[in-house]
Amino acid sequence: MTKIKESFEKKIAKMSFEEAMARLEEVVEMLGADKIDLDKMIDLYQEGELLKKHCQTRLEEAKMKVETVATN
16 A cells, blocks of 8 residues: 555545545546646545545445434
């Protein structure tokens, strides 16, 4: 695992769902920009993948909580 990916993981793990989604939207916008070098694009892509996984996990956790409350 690269140092950059480890740094992203630590930062993202502390984010709320809303913070992660907002950052993911920023990353998508930056990836769509014409003037971005390849190395930065790769870093942003890795960050975006981690943000996506984080958001999916948070949504699954929320879904399980709702289902637990609904069944009680």
